[in-house]
Amino acid sequence: MDEKRNNYKAWFYLAPVLILMGIFTFFPILNTVYVSFLKDYNVSTGVHKGFTFYNYAYILGLAERYEGSGVYNTTFFSFSGPSAFWNTMFITFVTVPISVIIALLIALAIHNIKALKKFFQTVFFMPYVTNVIAIGMVFAVIFANGGVFNTIFHLNIPWINPVYATWGSCMTVLCIYIIWTALPYKILIFLSGLQNIDQQYFDAARVDGASKGKASRRIIIPLLSPQILYISVTSFITAFKEYSSIIGLLNRSYSSTAVASSNDLYTIVYYIYDMMQGTNWTTSSQFASAAAVILLLVILGFTIVELRISKRLVVY
Amino acid sequence: MEINLVKLTKSFKNVKGKEVSETIAVNNMDLTIASGELIGLLGPSGCGKSTTLYLISGLKAPTSGSIYFNDENITDLAPEKRGIGLVFQNYALYPHLTVYQNVQFPLDNLKVKENEKDLILESEAKRREILSSRGLLPLIQNEKRKEDYTLTSLLRAIAEKFETSIYMAKEIISIDPDGENGLERIKEAIKRSEEKSKLETDKLAMKGLTVNESYEILRNGSPREIERSLTKPEKDARIRAVSKLVQIENLLNRKPSELSGGQQQRVAIARALVKRPSVLLLDEPLSNLDARLRIQTREEIRRIQQETGITTIFVTHDQEEAMSICDQIVVMEKGFVRQVGHPQEVYRNPNCLFVAKFLGTPPINVFYGEIKEGGLFIGEEKIMNVPPTIPYQKVMVGIRPEGFLMAEEAEGKEKVLTLECTNVLTQGRDLQLYCTSPYSEEGTIKLIVDSDIEAKTGTIKFALRKNKIYVFDSVSGERIEI
Incomplete structure (x- = not known):
């Protein structure tokens, strides 16, 4: 009762x-x-x-838009050129591993230094509290034709020029941008993970004669595996949903469709957004929904695979 | 390995806002630890005993003073180069590695310095020794008859019996020596081994080198010392040997989380010992175990220490633990060494009030007393004669719980102490009496008498054993010899 x-x-x-x-x-x-x-x-x-x-x-490009028109949709999924699906895959599998590894190295480095520890912690956390669009604008300046990057390295590459930029150059800048913005949160999580590891493990490894590198590789990183798993699952999901960075980096013209399509930089979420908000929005929302369901299945699939793999590798 | 601490000091600076204060954890410590002894660093928490251990291990650097191993000053040497094994309070076993891998980890980093050997000749000689041994076949047959026989158990038995690695055992078994025509195959294997040895000897001879009877390579007649990593079979043999010593052979494939506290403790000791250190350091090794396991494990530590003969330093706050297994105990308080000596000697002859109070259960009973008129007085009762040379002074009087004698024995004696007994506790072998006295420092006096004596609550006159009475200065706590 x-x-x-x-x-x-x-x-x-x-x-x-x-x-x-x-x-x-x-x-x-x-x-x-x-x-x-x-x-x-x-x-x-x-x-x-x-x-x-x-x-x-x-x-998925298996059926025509109008019967007999012979026009197939290649924006979302295509093997012949860049498409939203494969762009998303590319971004995910390039940026996630690289940013996790860099974040891990930086966290280990910060953890090992004594002087200026707080200072570096703050420096590396800055991007996290900075607006994505603002960072995008700064990157746009850095990679402009006469920008900082080209000047320093004496290059003349139109990285993200709306007319001359290629898929490759845009994607390179985009990946650098995504990696950089993704670092702070990962570093934060890894650092707090490192601080939670009992000092005795560090001491034990030292007494056992392991060098700093070997101790990190064989003892500390395995002990950090729960955090590494958490970070990789969440960053895979975030990367699959990549969208705002493209706007931040490339949107000079306020018309979202033009930016992505001009450089073939569609991602899945970008495609969904376009189908909902683009010119034919009243009659294309069912395509957006289908793309969203596909994205859901992809994320679900990868997360299941990751959790399966982690069962063997993660020690709590 | 003899250990010498000379004027060792460690202080920590605490910064709180603008205030900087200093805590001295170890204060000007001088201590000599004889080779092969089991030493207990004993004291209440915060007395500097663990800090001392970490200074010896090299994980902490002293503020001043030096540490000698034998005659070598190792004060500035890195921990991994000191040849120490350290067992942490929480064991610090690596959770993602199996027991075997845990014990192996120090060996992966270890460099041994020894005379250059021809490892092929050595292992081939070992192979022939095993193959031609009369014990081999009976051992195999015996193992195979066992109920819980597995290939692994057979290999382990061979490795153990012939003091070799599991790899060698595998190779021996691979020729199926106990099968049909096994003897012939053994003969063949011996022949092959001899050929291999001959080939190796020839190879060496081509370079103008020879070996002596222990397979050391001689250059111009004398062996050369080299530094090298251990080979896989050598590591395996060492891991097997140390596992046998601490009795964890059956646990080697498990993860630390699958072990009990006592088993984890053994693994931690194995990991510390596998490097064959010259000093073993144990930081409160029993504090995480339950009472029964604690007694068992401390005896185990004693056994392992005696079997290996390794100089061992053992930190504990439990006086019973230290008393029961140590050759020497070092009683520390507030960073100072108060007394060093054989446990029984320190108990019998404490040199200050702190040491007297710290050792013994129940603890010593302390009274406010006076020395006057050639006697030691507690209140108005004279409990002991004192040479008249000692001037009048207020003192602290310590009487061990076993120093009190009951009524019949006290009868007729003039030197007695009157106490008010409030409670009688039966403890089987003896009785514990709780008494009060206005002169007691603590308020409650606990004393132990024989259980044959009938004790009742109320006022009791006790006679005292002279050798259980200690007199201390009331200010400094120093012992006053009477």
């Missing part, structure tokens, strides 16, 4: 959150899946022509 009443109480307390989450989280998720299966759905009128797999086939 008592227990039951307490149950009602608990639900009562949770109600505000549950209602808000229902409206803004659970319903949109289910609705997205629902919409992704609707044929010729119109957002403004709500009219559709029944259920279909056509939306998925279309964005």
Whole structure:
């Protein structure tokens, strides 16, 4: 009896959150899946022509936009040139491993120094509290034609020039930018992880005659494995959702479509955004939904794989 | 290895805002530890005993003073070069490595200095020794008959019996010596081994080198000392040997999280010993164990120390622990060494009030007393004669719990101490009496008498054993010899 009443109480307390989450989280998720299966759905009128797999086939480039037109969609998924899907994969598998390794090295270095420790901690944390768009603007200046980078290295590469830049040069700058902005949080987590490792392990490794490098490699990094797992799972997810950095770095013209398409720098989320907000937004939201579902499945798949692998490697 | 601490001092600076204060953890410590002894550093927490251990290990650097191992000044030497094994309070076993890998880790970094040897000749000679041994076949057959026989257990048995590595054992078994026509294969293997040895000897001879009977390579007639890493079989043999010593052979493939506290402790000791250090340092090694395991493990530590003959320093705050296994104890207080000596001697002859109070359970009973008129007085009762040369003074009187004698024995004696007994506790072998006295420092006096005696609460007159009474200066706490 008592227990039951307490149950009602608990639900009562949770109600505000549950209602808000229902409206803004659970319903949109289910609705997205629902919409992704609707044929010729119109957002403004709500009219559709029944259920279909056509939306998925279309964005994956397996079906034409209009029957007999011979026009296939290559923006989202294509093997012939850059596409949103493969761009996202590229960004993820380049930036995540590199930023995790760099963050780990910097955290180990900061942990090992005594003088100016606080100073360096602050310096490396700065990007975290700086606005993404502001950083993007600074990067745009650095990599401008007559920018700092070209001047220092005596180069003349149009890194992110709207007209002359190539996919490769834009992607290089984008990756550097993403890695740099991703570092602070990772360093923070690794540093707090290192501080939680009992000093006795460091002492034991020293008494056992291990050099600093060997102790780090064989003792300290394995002890840090829970943090490494956490960071890699979350940064994979973040990287799969990469979007704002492209705007921050390349958006000079306020028209989002032009920026990405001119340099083939679509990512999955960028594509979703375009389908929802682009010129044909009333009739293309079902494609956005399908892309969102695909993104969800990709992230889910990779996270499961990561957790499987981690079972063998992570020590708590 | 004899250890000498000379005027060793360690102070820590505490900065709190603008105030800088200094804590002296170890103060001008002089100590000599004889080779092969088990020494207990004993004292309450914060007395500097662990700091002393860390100074000896090299993990902390002294503020001043020096440390000698034998005659070598090692004050500035890095910890890994001191040849010490250290067992941490929480063991600090690497959780992601198996027990075997944990014990192996120090060996991976170890460089041994020894005369250059021809390892091929040495191992081939070992192989022939094993193959031609009469004990080999019976051992294999015996092992195979066992109920829990596995290939690993067989290899382990061979490695253990012939003091060799598991790799060598594997090679021996691979020729199937106990199978059909096994003897012939053994003969063949011996022949092959001889050929291999001959080839190696010839190779050396081409370079103009020879070897002596222990396979050391001779250059111009004398062996050359080289520094090298251990080979895999050598590491394995060492790990097996030390595992046997601390009895963890069955745990080698487990992770530390799968072990009990006592087993972890053994692994930690094995890891410290596998380098064959000349000094073993143990930092409160028993504090994480339950009471029963503690007694068992401390005896184990004593056994291992005696079997290896290694100079061992053992830090503890538990006086019983130190008393029971140490050759010498060093009682420390506030960074100072108060007394050094054989445990029983220190108990019998404490040189100050602190040491007297610290050793013994129940602790010594302390009374406020006076020396006057040729006697030692507690209140109005004279409990002891004192030479008249000692002037009048207020003193502290310590009486061990076992120094009190009950009524019948006290009968007729004029030197007695009257106490008010409030409680009688039966403890089987003896009785523990709780008494009060207005002159007691603590308030409660705990004393032990034989259980045959019938004791009741109330006022009791006790006679005292003279050799259980100690007199201390009331200010400095120094012992006053009477």
